Amino acid sequence: MKLYYSPGACSLAPHIVALEAGIDLALDKVDLKEKKTADGRNFLEINPKGYVPVLELDGGEILTEGPAIDQYLADLKPESALVPANGTMARYQLQSLLNYITSEIHKTYSPLFAADTPEATVANRKAYLQKRYAYLDAILARQPWLMGEQFTVADAYLFTVTRWAKAVHVDLSAFTVLADFQKRVGERPAVQAALQAEGLGHHAK
Numbered sequence: 001m002k003l004y005y006s007p008g009a010c011s012l013a014p015h016i017v018a019l020e021a022g023i024d025l026a027l028d029k030v031d032l033k034e035k036k037t038a039d040g041r042n043f044l045e046i047n048p049k050g051y052v053p054v055l056e057l058d059g060g061e062i063l064t065e066g067p068a069i070d071q072y073l074a075d076l077k078p079e080s081a082l083v084p085a086n087g088t089m090a091r092y093q094l095q096s097l098l099n100y101i102t103s104e105i106h107k108t109y110s111p112l113f114a115a116d117t118p119e120a121t122v123a124n125r126k127a128y129l130q131k132r133y134a135y136l137d138a139i140l141a142r143q144p145w146l147m148g149e150q151f152t153v154a155d156a157y158l159f160t161v162t163r164w165a166k167a168v169h170v171d172l173s174a175f176t177v178l179a180d181f182q183k184r185v186g187e188r189p190a191v192q193a194a195l196q197a198e199g200l201g202h203h204a205k
C-alpha cells in the first residue's frame with residue numbers, strides 16, 4: 001500500500017495510524033502546488049480532487065478522504081484497537097468525532113493558510129476555532145483520549161490538525177489540557193517515527 005502525503009499536512013494522521021497499527025506503507029511525497037508525485041506523475045490522475053491524503057491499495061484501488069483512510073487502515077489491524085468494532089455504538093461515536101474534527105477544525109484552518117483570505121475572515125475563523133476547541137478541551141479534561149481510555153484514530157487526527165496552530169498564529173494558550181494532549185501524542189513512538197519520516201522531527205511543523 002502507498003500513502004500519498006505532504007509533510008505535516010492532514011495526511012500525517014493516516015501515516016500515524018499506519019505506524020500505530022504496524023502496517024508497512026510506501027510513501028509518495030506530493031508537490032501540492034505543481035500537482036506532481038515524487039516521481040513526476042500527474043497527481044490529478046491519481047486523485048482528481050488534487051489533495052492528500054490518498055491511499056493506493058496493492059491492487060491499485062484508490063481511497064481518498066482522511067477519516068475514511070484512517071478507519072480503513074485501523075480496521076486492517078483490529079488488535080491495535082485504533083477504532084471500535086464496526087456496527088457498535090462506540091464506532092458511531094468515533095465517526096461523530098472524526099466528522100467534528102474534519103468539518104469544524106480541519107476545514108476552519110484551511111483559509112488561514114491562504115494568502116488571499118481577507119483579514120476579517122481570518123479573525124472570524126480564529127474565533128470560531130476557540131469555540132470548537134473548547135468543546136474538545138472539555139472532553140480531554142475528563143479522560144486521556146477523545147474516546148476515553150483508548151488512543152484512537154481520532155486522537156491522531158486531532159493532533160495532526162492542532163499542530164498547525166502555531167504556523168497560522170491561532171492562540172490555543174487557553175487550552176492547557178489540549179496542550180498536554182499534544183505533548184502526550186507527540187511523544188508516542190509511532191508519532192515520532194511518522195514525523196521523522198516526513199522530515200519534520202519532533203513537534204516541528
Ligand SMILES: N[C@@H](CCC(=O)N[C@@H](CS)C(=O)NCC(=O)O)C(=O)O
Pocket residue numbers: 006009010011032050051052053064065066067102
Ligand atoms: N476532505 C479532504 C481534505 C484534504 C485536504 O484538505 N488536504 C490538503 C492538505 S491538509 C491538501 O492537500 N490541499 C492541497 C489542495 O487542496 O490543493 C480530507 O479530509 O481528506
